Amino acid sequence: MAADSGSAGDYGTSDMQRNADESIADFASHLRALEETLSPAQEAPPRIPRQARSREKRDEILKAAARLFVRDGYAQTTSDTIAAEAGVSVGTFYNYFRNKRQALLTLVIERLDGIFSNIRLAQMDFSDGHPREVIRRAIGAMLERGNSGLRRAWLEVMAQEPELQPYQQMLRQYVLVRIEDALRKAEARGETWPELDISATALAIFTLLDTISLRTDTGIDDERLADALTDMVYRSTFPQG
Amino acid sequence: MAADSGSAGDYGTSDMQRNADESIADFASHLRALEETLSPAQEAPPRIPRQARSREKRDEILKAAARLFVRDGYAQTTSDTIAAEAGVSVGTFYNYFRNKRQALLTLVIERLDGIFSNIRLAQMDFSDGHPREVIRRAIGAMLERGNSGLRRAWLEVMAQEPELQPYQQMLRQYVLVRIEDALRKAEARGETWPELDISATALAIFTLLDTISLRTDTGIDDERLADALTDMVYRSTFPQG
Amino acid sequence: MAADSGSAGDYGTSDMQRNADESIADFASHLRALEETLSPAQEAPPRIPRQARSREKRDEILKAAARLFVRDGYAQTTSDTIAAEAGVSVGTFYNYFRNKRQALLTLVIERLDGIFSNIRLAQMDFSDGHPREVIRRAIGAMLERGNSGLRRAWLEVMAQEPELQPYQQMLRQYVLVRIEDALRKAEARGETWPELDISATALAIFTLLDTISLRTDTGIDDERLADALTDMVYRSTFPQG
Amino acid sequence: MAADSGSAGDYGTSDMQRNADESIADFASHLRALEETLSPAQEAPPRIPRQARSREKRDEILKAAARLFVRDGYAQTTSDTIAAEAGVSVGTFYNYFRNKRQALLTLVIERLDGIFSNIRLAQMDFSDGHPREVIRRAIGAMLERGNSGLRRAWLEVMAQEPELQPYQQMLRQYVLVRIEDALRKAEARGETWPELDISATALAIFTLLDTISLRTDTGIDDERLADALTDMVYRSTFPQG
DNA sequence: CATGAATGAGAGTTCATTCAT
DNA sequence: CATGAATGAACTCTCATTCAT
Structure with a gap:
């Protein structure tokens, strides 16, 4: 299913590497942003x-x-x-x-990064021309981290203590806005389906992946799941997938 | 439980309907037994x-x-x-x-059918050649039922009382299997993406819609949301959407 | 010690009676005022x-x-x-x-009236020309009511819970202001010591009687104590006692 | 500690002084024993x-x-x-x-003498013919010492631990007896009001000043307060003030 | 002697459920 | 059946005091 490689040459790997490093740095800064959000x-x-x-x-x-x-x-x-x-x-x-x-x-x-693995989604950047890989990587990262149990607990406290709800909203908005951004840029480049409802699609993508990462046992292997989810997100956004 | 019948057949729909109703009845009777068990x-x-x-x-x-x-x-x-x-x-x-x-x-x-509105997904039948409409109708129906609050309560009790979880599994399986069935038939007719991972895709669709129907306020109009979700499900399953 | 009688006539008693009735009514209204103060x-x-x-x-x-x-x-x-x-x-x-x-x-x-027996002091009215009796009656009433133990408890809560202190202040002010009033009127009639420091004297009288009513066992008979206190208040306010 | 001396009887004062000092020392040693008893x-x-x-x-x-x-x-x-x-x-x-x-x-x-500033009252000696000044000085001294806060704490512990109450009684008796003494001597010299109830009056004076010295903010300047209290004590004891 | 982490009895308060009227 | 007072186990949190380092 995965088709990566690319048109251009041999330094693909080092490119990947650089991207990964940047991505980690990005991720860390996203985390710090979330931490700031929660600390009050x-x-x-x-x-x-x-x-x-x-x-x-x-x-x-x-x-x-x-x-x-x-x-x-x-x-x-x-x-x-x-x-x-x-x-x-x-x-x-x-x-x-x-x-x-x-x-x-x-x-x-x-354990922010384990719990809110969905911030991985906030990092997606479709500008390098390989959106499928970008999506696949984000989803893979989300699924492999394992602290969904704690997120369930977090959601539980929030349900009980309305003062905390704003924080959840903020975390959610943070990711949501970034997904929308990435989609909007891709749209500007004419890569997405015509007349795509960006906000609604972003919400759907977010909800899908956010919830799936809470799964306990789906009966389906994580790799297969990641592939299927990737297809779903990719095909529903970029035509001719 | 499963009654597939065939591609044509004008009573297909009513069959589906009957099956869904039966299943709900089954589920209800299980729950009633459970009630007896839990509150002797x-x-x-x-x-x-x-x-x-x-x-x-x-x-x-x-x-x-x-x-x-x-x-x-x-x-x-x-x-x-x-x-x-x-x-x-x-x-x-x-x-x-x-x-x-x-x-x-x-x-x-x-209020089973209001609460578990995702049962509507079990009734999708792509055999009549208008899959997009079928999907749209199911999603529309899911979103319009309003008892998601009670489902949230139900999930809350379940979290506390593990004896209840099998029942949740049961319902979930029922819907999942039906979605898979519908997809498999479409696949047999060569309508779906090649090499589509049926189980994983069914799971993704189910999860997405199941969760979305729990939403309170998404900031997005229900019609728009339903359209976007429909596109998502449709495009990720049937090519050349 | 008590010397009442008066210049005029036989209906002195009925006068007393009327005064007592009025006094009780007054007292009740004072109590209601205090209750209003506390109820918030x-x-x-x-x-x-x-x-x-x-x-x-x-x-x-x-x-x-x-x-x-x-x-x-x-x-x-x-x-x-x-x-x-x-x-x-x-x-x-x-x-x-x-x-x-x-x-x-x-x-x-x-049990306001038992506990804050000092509101009796708020009723003193020196205008009828028998200040000594007025004082004696107020003091007698204060001493005979017995719930000082509860007032001690009340003071204890207040020490712990600053939000309640305003209420104590208000109760205190209520009585204090009325004592000052009575003294000021007597002063206007030229009955008090010249250059009497009304506020300070009112405070002293209030403090003395307020505290004395908290006594448990003084070793001194209540009647004697009341007489001595009466003398003290009377002589320190009205000359030629 | 206050050196007055005076026209009459030169060692009278120093006697009083010695007694007060002894008493404080006594009290202190009792307290120390108590300390041992309470904290074995x-x-x-x-x-x-x-x-x-x-x-x-x-x-x-x-x-x-x-x-x-x-x-x-x-x-x-x-x-x-x-x-x-x-x-x-x-x-x-x-x-x-x-x-x-x-x-x-x-x-x-x-900090005994700072805390129990009422001991100053035990030192009043009216034999030198200027009782008003004697009273004024004692009251002034009481009001200026600032450790009433600690006395409040001491009273708090006492309320909780009945074993301590005898000690409070002890100190109280000491001061009371001395005030009575002073009054009795003045009475013997014919200086006081006729038929003055010495014990009750001493108790009243003690109570008044003891409590007033616990004041925090009365809204009245200390000098004015001292003057008013002096008048009160003086006029209620010595006629033709 | 200094430190500060560890202790646990005890206090205030809540709430599902029972049962006498 | 309806009522609502009574129950008490359970829970969260505090703080005086101890003791190993």
Whole structure:
């Protein structure tokens, strides 16, 4: 299915490489943007650990929390349980995190790229003439990262705490706007279907991939899935696919 | 369950219809069994009342519960609130429903087709030669049903109670298989893209539409959205769209 | 010590009576004013009891709370303890009161006259020519009411919850202003010491009596104490006492 | 501490003085015993350190504690906060003081005369013929000392721990008895109002001044307040003021 | 002695569910 | 059947105090 190579020569690889590097840098900066977006929701933790052992314990607690949030969901996970799972007392949990919500927020911020793998979509740039590959790469990257469980927990908190919803909106807008941009540029170059409804298509693409990345077991191999999704996005945007 | 019949056949559609209806009925009966399992009959289980006045009261309660589940989510809705919203006492609520969960299950069972509007996708039949219209109609139907709020509540309970998940799987499989079937037939007729990965594509279509129908406000008009989605599904399946 | 009688006639008694009646009416209106002052701090209780038994239970809980607040102080009294003392469960306590603070506020409002016996001072009217008796009566009334324990609890909450302090200030101002008024009128009639510092004296009188009424056991009989206080207030305000 | 001397009886004053000083010393030693009783020596009790650096640190902590007790009250001040305010760790706090209460007790003992400024009242001696000035001076001295905040904290602990109440009684009695003494002597010289109820009047004077010295902001200038209080005490005791 | 992480009893509060009236 | 008061387990979070480093 994948057809890459290209018309021009041998330095294709180094080109790819350069693109990948840039892409990683891009990705990092996108992440930082998202982090900025989220941090206002994050109050200072009660204790900033100074000793090395302390950092480890904090990480233990975070890992324990992550396990439970993923397994049982946010609401079903109690502070007592997290503490027990981490092998510490409740007091200790509250030494490191102001409250349960902050623990989740911390997790989300620290694992942004795993959780919001959809920002990969924000990086798509169709200007180099190989849109199919661009799409394929973004989708592949999205599917391989695995922290969708935490995103489910994040969505759960948001449902309960309306103050957080703006943040979700912002994250979403961030990606959405970038997809629209990429599409609009391709449209300007006359590459897309005529009369393509850019906003609606961007929304559809975003929704599709955002949700698919939350999948647990689809019964379908990730590679095949990525290929099918790529075709879908590609064909629905660029004619003569 | 599957009844395919053949390419021509004027009763194809009504067949499809019957099948979908049957399937919903099946699903409902499973859910009812589940209800029994999850809320084991103790002493006198609340039954559907015969007298008109009682039925009305029960319906009032259900409507109130639905409003609140949709507005605030399942966990955030308390039995007290439901009773208050319905203008009855908590006791009365518990006279009609064994517990909060049963009230939601009842709602889900009674409004199955509104909630699981994705069942409409199971009815797509591309054999009449106008696949784009078929897709458009299914999508239009999905988007216009309004009970996505209750489905969100249903998903919320499921997250908490793993025993329910098989039922979600069941419904999902039902629709998926039907989409695959339709695609396979179209493929047999040589209408689809060559080498189309049927299962993966069906999954993608299902996921996309299933999620989109949960939307609250996308900022995009439903008609436009339906058109864009139709294009997406159509172009990614049938070439030369 | 008391010397009343008067220049004129036999209907002195009925005069007294009328004054007492007026005084009670006055007192009630003062109380209402204080209640108005406090009520903004009071949120609606979670459940307004309708059944008679319910009112009784509410009263039981209030009495139990009062006992414990007086005996152990506000902070040392837990909701569990109150419930236990009242012979109910915690849940029941929270059915009647939104929280511990509201229970105290309710008590305070319902027993305003016992707790803020100092409003008696707000009623003093020296215009009838018998200031000593007026003072004596106010002080006597202050000392005989007994809920100073609850006022101590009230002061305790206020120390902890700055939002309530305005209310204390208002109660205080209410009485203070009225004492000043009475003094100022007497001054206008030339009855007071020349160059009397009205505000400071009012403050001193208020403070003295306010605090004395918080006494538990002074070792001195209430009548004697009232007489001594009367002398003190009278002599420090009106010359040639 | 106040040196008045006067026309009559040259050692009278110094006697009073000695008594007051002794009494304070007594009180202090009682408090120290109390400290022992309340915080029973376990293993190595924190003692007053000898080395200069340690003394300074201890003083820093005490000052920090004082600031916070005054500003926020005893209960609202946590050991963590005290440590932070003093720029040390909690551990260090507990190296110098057995517990929070002991820190307050220590403060009280070390600042007895500032806190219990009402002891000044015990030193009043009307025998030199200028009672008004004597009163004025005592009141002035009371009002100018600023540690009433700590006394409020002390009263707070006492409310929680009944074992401490005898000590409060002790100090109170000491001052009361001395005021009564002074009044009785003046009465013997025929200077007071006839039939003055000495005990009750002493109690009233004590209560008034004791409480007024706890004031925070009365809205009235201290000098004016002192003058008004002086008038009040003077006129209610000595006729023809 | 200094540090600060760890502890855990305990406090306030909520809410699904029961049951006497 | 309707009512709504009663229940208590469960949950989140605080803070005085200890103790290993």
